Amino acid sequence: MTKLSVNINKIATLRNARGGNNPDVLRVAKDCERFGAQGITVHPRPDERHIRRSDVYDLAQNIETEFNIEGYPTEDFIRMVCEVCPTQVTLVPDTPTQLTSNAGWDTVINGDFLREVVAQFHQHDIRVSLFIDPVIIMADAAKAVGADRIEMYTEPYAAQYAIQREEAVAPYVRCAAHCAELGLGVNAGHDLSLENLAYFSQCIPHLAEVSIGHALICDALYLGLETTIARYRQCLKEKG
Template identity: 60%
Template structure:
């Protein structure tokens, strides 16, 4: 099964915002990565709009012709935006307001009722829902009870351990992916996946529908170029 690649363009917005203008232009980059073969575009707007801005989310609506994935903590402003845009997928992430980047998955058991309420609203609007989770089996069971269509496995710990040579760190991810599939939940993954580790992750985690990659891909593109980098990921994800 070909695993889809969704390119997170947050870092393009970070670079743009550093100079206060509109270069590089996030809309153009979204067009480009799709032209280069990416199966989707991901953004993760945060309340302080320090990279992707809420206006960017609206501007990208007519531009993303593949799959549009919007990530974020479902505060009211975020929920209202998602319902107005109606992307292909919304990925719920339990970010604190001051988080530099995503650093934990949901406790799907503790927050079941809250998640179920939010997810039901998105699903009524025909928006596929995914929950950002740590690779813990009971959290997959909890995700099923919320009504989520998919999970996104939080892969930072895998990436860290893989760099250290501990390939057994993949075990919990593979087990959770298998469990999700048994429960009828789709499997996504993201955070610190890179050209160095994506092939191993893909080969060892079954039923992997989609990966969302931003920071590493944009950093690698500084050296390789954006088009060759996207193409290399697509080759490794086959």
């Protein structure tokens, strides 16, 4: 079954807006687990505008499900991840000032760099996922550099879903099927929501994990966190 990892960056953004520790990021993470989330995701950035380095260390000591740290592999990021040893690190090609991820790695051009980084994390028994667009050649290169999984960037799917969902999901279906042949695990994330998640999950039988933050936290404002997580979990169970 596809696992749901909740990205709690938005909780940290709200906390940082007023200072102090309200809402409590660690408490929310533990509540997410208690309500059925099978993983917690964070994406610390150099300016600490949401998740702070201290959050990463606190969460690592207290998370009981899978812990997934996303980020661009600077020396500081690599050092932190190797000290924390999460279940998974997801490498993204973001610049330090970027608002949010908006493209996947070119795993061909960046192959030598990524191979080195992946090897460092494997020395610490950390599963490595590379954030890519659903392009077969990028999946091939991700496998070649030693990645364990890829995370397919799903914003284009979400943007086109209401217009033509079959066409929107088609490249993801092809890429995921190819990854299964390669023995490469498949994750997905970015703009997945209660509106489009169930169909995506139905079409991708080899989907290991989805990482969802913004839409899920927005839904929780209206539905409550427990109900929201239950609804996202239900979307992942609806296999048609």
